[in-house]
């Protein structure tokens with residue numbers, strides 16, 4: 001009897017520590033951001049829209065998908081009025097075929113108030129079969145934004161979910177606000193690449209990214225689940 005009691009106590013104590021550990025882990029992930037990033041992921045009133053590449057930097061290119069810099073700019077230009085219509089202030093890091101260094105893109109975002117940074121790209125792989133959409137982030141307070149945007153993109157017909165991923169990309173690393181990098185699809189894949197080069201799909205990607213951002217700001221993942 002005595003032994004049983006001791007065992008039970010030990011188990012309870014272990015369970016308590018385990019619960020505390022789990023709670024602390026959850027709290028760690030739910031609050032704040034790593035390093036010097038300000039967590040504006042639920043309060044932002046501004047979105048910095050970053051069309052990847054530009055000027056001498058074509059980004060990825062393919063026979064089917066054209067140039068990444070053009071697809072990214074066209075998608076970004078379509079995203080801006082949608083976010084403005086939803087009440088956000090927007091800042092474009094470029095509005096034409098200009099090369100903007102990565103540090104300047106991050107600096108444009110860092111000097112705004114209460115913003116998030118959304119970089120738009122198209123992907124490339126030496127494997128032609130590679131396809132799908134993915135969203136990258138670095139700071140953990142950007143993770144929900146990445147997931148909300150990706151959820152909307154993969155709801156589009158014919159898209160493939162490659163998940164949200166962490167990466168140490170320079171524009172993400174330098175960001176002092178939550179920042180994500182959207183890879184809309186693979187230009188190197190014949191089918192997906194042709195779609196990614198079309199205005200109709202730039203419009204769809206822009207709509208999906210805008211929806212993800214609006215959901216992030218006004219309802220988060222709960223609102224997503226209710227849809």
Ligand SMILES: [Zn+2]
Nearest residue numbers: 052059121122
């Ligand atoms: Zn790119």
